[in-house]
Amino acid sequence: MAESTPLVRIEGLYKCFGNLEVLKGIDLNVQQGQKISLIGPSGSGKTTLLRCVNYLEEPTRGDIYIDDELIGQRLVGTRKVPMGDKQLARMRAGIGMVFQRFNLFPHLSVLENIILGPLKVQYRERAEAVALAEDLLDKVGMSAKRDAFPEQLSGGQQQRIAIARALAMRPKLMLFDEATSALDPELVGEVLGVMRKLAEEGMTMIIVTHEMSFAESVSDQVIFMADGNIVEQGPPRQIFRDSQVERTRSFIRAVQEH
Amino acid sequence: MFDTSALHKGIELLPYFLNVLGMGALTTLGLTAAAFVVAVLLGFCLALMRLSRSRALRLIASVYLEILRNVPILTQLFILYFGLTYVGITLPAIGAAIIGFGLNGAAILSEVFRASIRTIDRGQSEAAFSIGMTRALALRLVVLPQAFKVAIPGMANFAIGLLKDTSLASAAAVPELTFKARMLVSETYQTNLIYFLLAVIYLALSLTLSYWAARTERRLKVVKEN
Secondary structure (H helix, E strand, O other): OOOOOOOEEEEEEEEEEOOEEEEEEEEEEEOOOOEEEEEOOOOOOHHHHHHHHOOOOOOOEEEEEEOOEEOOEEEEOOEEEEOOHHHHHHHHHOEEEEOOOOOOOOOOOHHHHHHHHHHHOOOOOHHHHHHHHHHHHHHOOOHHHOOOOHHHOOHHHHHHHHHHHHHOOOOOEEEEEOOOOOOOHHHHHHHHHHHHHHHHOOOOEEEEOOOHHHHHHHOOEEEEEEOOEEEEEEOHHHHHOOOOOHHHHHHHHHHHOO | OOOHHHHHHHHHHHHHHHHHHHHHHHHHHHHHHHHHHHHHHHHHHHHHHHHOOOHHHHHHHHHHHHHHHHOOHHHHHHHHHOHHHHHOOOOOHHHHHHHHHHHHHHHHHHHHHHHHHHOOOHHHHHHHHHOOOOHHHHHHHHHHHHHHHHHHHHHHHHHHHHHHHHHHHHHHOOOOHHHHHHHHHHHHOOHHHHHHHHHHHHHHHHHHHHHHHHHHHHHHHHHHHO
16 A cells, blocks of 8 residues: 555654653654554553643644644744644644543533534534434444433443544544443443444544453554653554553453453 | 600601601612622722732732721711812712722621632643633633622621611711611601611511522532532
């Protein structure tokens, strides 16, 4: 496969919270259509890395490009200054994000949750937004709950709606931040099913997950992180079966023991 | 011996008392409503200023809050009503009271609003940002509608407190309930009966307000649960 310009390009990314260095120089490319899983022990920086991609966290140092556009910063001459609120919002609109705690809007119905972005951010016609939302509800298997409110839904149902809400913006990239970690075990499957379908349709995805078998079967590339560094990156088979790196092997062994 | 003639006289005068106190009650309600509107509008602006990213705005709002909150409301009313005449500004008594209670209430309500906004989980704003909302849009469409529900009990408490505090305006010659009652007392010496009526009227107004607030709160909850 010929290397085209990557959709996401991360260069020399550092992130500190106070004295704590959470990311210590991350370089990463994500090609169009690629599915990347980030795995690693908690505190390894994978969620922070994901949140830097849509600038919910501001990197301490380093650059992130989406479609060759610098995110969160703009160049004034040769100096980089923080992006304005409007410009940042416009960039984020093209990047879908799914949160561990769903974060649906509790004062809005399922349908209203999904059409809010298309209506108020993209200024689409209501009829068009509703039609799109209904397609997405069908896709995530939630058409029956169109008029329900979030608190009436199970965690798995809420997360599927959250995925539909993100997709309604027609993003070019989807970020999943431990999308199944807050779910009861019997509800994990329905959310992974929706994510798998999305992957098969060719969506570019960066997935922070503890679901190792899912990561193995869906990803093109798996990245193992520890202590703010990328320890190893490769196809799922290399990471999960044939790793030559002791740190990776001990992590994989530990999570597969139960 | 218990003097029944005074009581008898008082009962004869009851329609007159109720008529005068009724007028006073209307003034009290009008003053409360107008001051409440001023307090909500200004208090909301102050709350946004205190949550803003601009240090200057935060500082201005904090200074305002500390001054208004730590000077007795009666003193503030006297300054507005009497003090300003020295610099050539004469406000009608009721106008001075509306402004005084409004400015003072804004300081109290800004704390209610700020605390309500703070209770909304950060994940809500993050979700709004993630679908491309600016900070202003996320505040308007996601945070404030939720914070408003949280703020209702605090706003109701404030309104009831305000209703009772407006009695202080009688000291600045605003013809509200308490002022009318004192007028009637000096006119007829029916002290007990008049102040008893005064208490009943305040109680009725306050309880109506509480009931109204509780119903609004309940209705908003029901909408959410259905």
